[in-house]
Every structure is written in C-alpha cells, then in structure tokens.
Amino acid sequence: MAGIYIHIPFCKKLCFYCDFYHIISPGDNSAFIDTLLKETSLRQYYLGNETISTIYFGGGTPSLLSVKELGLLLGQINRLFRVEENCEITIELNPDDVKPTYLRGLKKLNINRISLGIQSWNDSHLKVLNRRHDSSQALFALKETLKAGFENITIDLIYGVPGMSTGEWTSNLDFTFSFDIKHLSAYHLTFEKGTVFGKMLEKGQIAEINEEESTSMFNILIEKAESAGFVQYEISNFGKPGYFSKHNSNYWKQVIYLGLGPSAHSFNGYSRQWNIRDLDGYIKFVNSGESFFESEELDSKVRFNEYIMTSLRTMWGIDLEYIEKTYEKEGYDYVVNLAGKFRDYGLMKQNKNTLVLTNQGKMICDNIISEFMMPGID
Ligand SMILES: C[S@@+](CC[C@H](N)C(=O)[O-])C[C@H]1O[C@@H](n2cnc3c(N)ncnc32)[C@H](O)[C@@H]1O
Numbered sequence: 001m002a003g004i005y006i007h008i009p010f011c012k013k014l015c016f017y018c019d020f021y022h023i024i025s026p027g028d029n030s031a032f033i034d035t036l037l038k039e040t041s042l043r044q045y046y047l048g049n050e051t052i053s054t055i056y057f058g059g060g061t062p063s064l065l066s067v068k069e070l071g072l073l074l075g076q077i078n079r080l081f082r083v084e085e086n087c088e089i090t091i092e093l094n095p096d097d098v099k100p101t102y103l104r105g106l107k108k109l110n111i112n113r114i115s116l117g118i119q120s121w122n123d124s125h126l127k128v129l130n131r132r133h134d135s136s137q138a139l140f141a142l143k144e145t146l147k148a149g150f151e152n153i154t155i156d157l158i159y160g161v162p163g164m165s166t167g168e169w170t171s172n173l174d175f176t177f178s179f180d181i182k183h184l185s186a187y188h189l190t191f192e193k194g195t196v197f198g199k200m201l202e203k204g205q206i207a208e209i210n211e212e213e214s215t216s217m218f219n220i221l222i223e224k225a226e227s228a229g230f231v232q233y234e235i236s237n238f239g240k241p242g243y244f245s246k247h248n249s250n251y252w253k254q255v256i257y258l259g260l261g262p263s264a265h266s267f268n269g270y271s272r273q274w275n276i277r278d279l280d281g282y283i284k285f286v287n288s289g290e291s292f293f294e295s296e297e298l299d300s301k302v303r304f305n306e307y308i309m310t311s312l313r314t315m316w317g318i319d320l321e322y323i324e325k326t327y328e329k330e331g332y333d334y335v336v337n338l339a340g341k342f343r344d345y346g347l348m349k350q351n352k353n354t355l356v357l358t359n360q361g362k363m364i365c366d367n368i369i370s371e372f373m374m375p376g377i378d
Pocket residue numbers: 017018019020058059060061062092093094095116117118119156157158187188189190191192
C-alpha cells in the first residue's frame with residue numbers, strides 16, 4: 001500500500017495565512033504539466049512494487065488545472081504504477097472554480113473524493129483571510145458537488161480567525177453539518193512566518209485570539225462533530241465511519257508515498273525527500289537531469305520523534321507494542337514513564353496497549369508532544 005501526492009502550486013489570489021508553496025497562476029500550465037509527466041516517469045520505481053491506494057491533488061489550487069490536464073497526469077500514473085481498483089482519488093477545489101461541467105469531467109476521470117476549501121461560511125471572515133470566493137459561491141460549490149453525485153465530500157474550515165466569535169464558529173459548524181458531507185478538516189488559524197498575517201503579527205497590526213476563545217472553539221468543534229456522527233480520528237480531522245481519509249491516515253501511519261511537483265515531500269520508509277520549492281527551478285532541473293530534491297536518511301531518533309508526533313495526534317495513539325519492538329526496553333520505559341505524568345493529570349489515557357490523549361490533552365497536544373521529543377535513544 002502506498003500513496004501519490006501531486007502538488008499544483010498555482011493560485012489566483014494569495015490568502016494572507018498560507019505558507020504552502022504557491023505562486024500566482026501564469027495562465028499557461030503546459031511546461032509544468034510536461035515536467036510533472038516527466039518526473040512521474042523518472043520516479044516510477046520510488047515506491048518499489050507497492051500498489052497505490054490513494055492519489056491526492058493538492059496545492060496551491062489543483063482546480064486551476066483543466067480536466068484534460070488532470071487526465072494526462074492520472075493516465076501517466078495509471079500507466080506507470082499499479083493503482084488499486086478502489087483507489088481514493090482526491091482533488092482540492094477552490095469554491096469559485098466549481099462548475100457543473102468541471103465536476104462531470106472529474107467524475108469521468110474516476111476522481112472520487114472532493115475537498116472543498118470553504119474555510120468559513122461568513123463573508124467577513126473570508127475577507128479577513130483574503131479568500132477569492134464569497135459565501136454564496138461556497139454554497140453553490142457544495143450544492144453542485146452534491147448534485148453531481150460525489151458521495152465522498154470533505155470540507156476545510158478555519159477557526160480562530162481574528163474577529164470570529166464563538167457564536168459565528170458554532171453557526172459555521174451547524175451549517176456545515178446540515179449537509180451530507182462525510183469528512184471535515186477544521187484547522188485553528190496559525191500565523192506562519194513570512195505570510196502576510198505573520199508579518200502583520202510581528203508589527204502588532206493583528207492579534208491572535210485569546211487562549212480561552214481558542215479552547216472554547218475547539219470544544220465546540222469536538223461536541224458538534226460528535227453529535228453529527230463524526231469521529232475525531234486526528235486533532236483536526238473528523239470523518240463519518242468508513243470515510244477517514246486514506247491519504248491523511250497513510251501519512252500518520254508511516255505508509256510510504258511519492259510526492260510530485262515543486263515542494264512535494266516523499267517518504268520511502270527510511271528516508272525523506274523534498275522537491276525544490278521553486279517552479280522555475282523545478283522545471284529546469286527535472287528537464288536537464290540535474291537533482292531537483294534534497295533528502296535526509298532517518299535515524300532511529302528522528303523516526304521515534306516522527307512516530308510520536310504523528311501518532312499522538314490520532315485516535316490510534318502510541319502503540320506500546322510497536323515501541324517495544326522497535327525501540328526496545330529503553331524506548332518503552334521512556335514512553336511509559338513520561339506518559340505516567342500526563343495520565344496523572346488526566347491528559348492521557350491507556351487503552352490496553354495504546355496511549356491516547358484525552359480531550360483535555362488534545363487542547364495542549366503540541367506541548368505534550370514536545371515533551372516526548374529528544375528521547376536520547378539512537
Ligand atoms: C494549502 S490549502 C489548499 C486548498 C485550497 N487551495 C484552498 O485554499 O481551498 C489546504 C488547507 O490548509 C488550511 N490552512 C492553510 N494554511 C493555514 C493556516 N495558516 N492556518 C490554518 N489553516 C490553514 C486551509 O484550510 C486550507 O484549505
């Protein structure tokens with residue numbers, strides 16, 4: 001089992017919070033598509049003989065590609081890899097790109113999971129975030145996607161937006177759950193260095209919402225999702241049973257994946273690789289046969305840290321049997337001793353052989369994870 005991620009770096013307007021590699025769309029995608037096809041061919045052996053269970057078009061804005069361009073990419077993947085019959089194929093769509101003809105085209109390509117970047121149903125939040133769509137376009141996009149017969153729809157929402165009240169966040173969730181969607185990714189706004197928001201924060205022109213509000217929005221999210229029948233299988237990800245994202249779950253379960261396109265990351269079980277974060281450089285180096293990525297071999301300490309970082313964020317938690325098998329008594333004792341403290345505080349609990357965060361623990365998940373880092377085993 002393995003996954004393929006394809007990064008489409010184009011956007012039409014730059015959102016103030018976004019740190020993903022993105023550039024204003026040049027209009028003509030042909031050089032980029034040709035290069036992606038070439039990279040796919042160059043890296044066809046990266047995943048060994050594994051079958052592909054998930055393909056994900058992310059960005060940037062994959063919905064700036066035409067159906068024909070997406071078809072070329074999927075055709076190349078199907079030719080060069082063994083793709084499972086029921087492979088999850090996801091595309092991120094920006095609401096203002098959604099049109100019935102486009103959706104019909106995606107269906108014909110066997111794309112079976114649609115991720116809509118709604119972010120908020122409230123126009124004032126969308127303005128603050130500098131989104132290019134408004135709430136009526138978001139509603140149109142969701143209704144049309146449902147009408148087109150996509151049954152596996154996921155929505156992205158952001159909370160903790162400056163000026164957003166807990167009441168507005170509650171309304172966003174109620175409205176979201178009033179539709180037949182199967183999955184929700186809800187992220188607390190983060191202020192990333194180098195983004196417009198990051199710079200505004202440094203200059204004191206914008207402020208993060210306070211901790212009390214953050215906590216209360218997170219609690220509302222957990223409650224509303226649960227009563228709508230969604231399972232919080234990761235801190236920011238909620239799915240109806242049977243609809244957890246294979247793509248996301250693979251990342252958290254250390255399944256190998258190939259990342260194509262500028263800035264895309266890959267993992268083959270023992271090393272990580274990341275492509276150059278620059279479209280022109282990517283096109284130039286892939287086509288001239290020069291190296292277009294950097295890589296890092298993962299030693300046992302890095303792998304341990306990565307395992308803790310990802311597993312603690314999920315409902316499956318830390319598997320103590322895996323820890324004992326992989327990191328022996330030293331690693332096992334380290335985890336169990338540290339976990340004892342968090343269990344005493346009611347931040348963690350042990351279910352048979354796994355350690356998971358309680359709802360209280362999830363609120364300070366990053367702090368707990370950082371205490372588990374630097375285990376001193378190598
Ligand atoms: C890279 S975006 C791509 C999706 C698509 N381009 C869009 O904007 O709808 C993936 C998701 O990450 C989330 N995201 C990106 N940056 C974030 C930030 N700084 N804070 C919170 N959420 C963020 C947004 O919800 C966004 O939909």
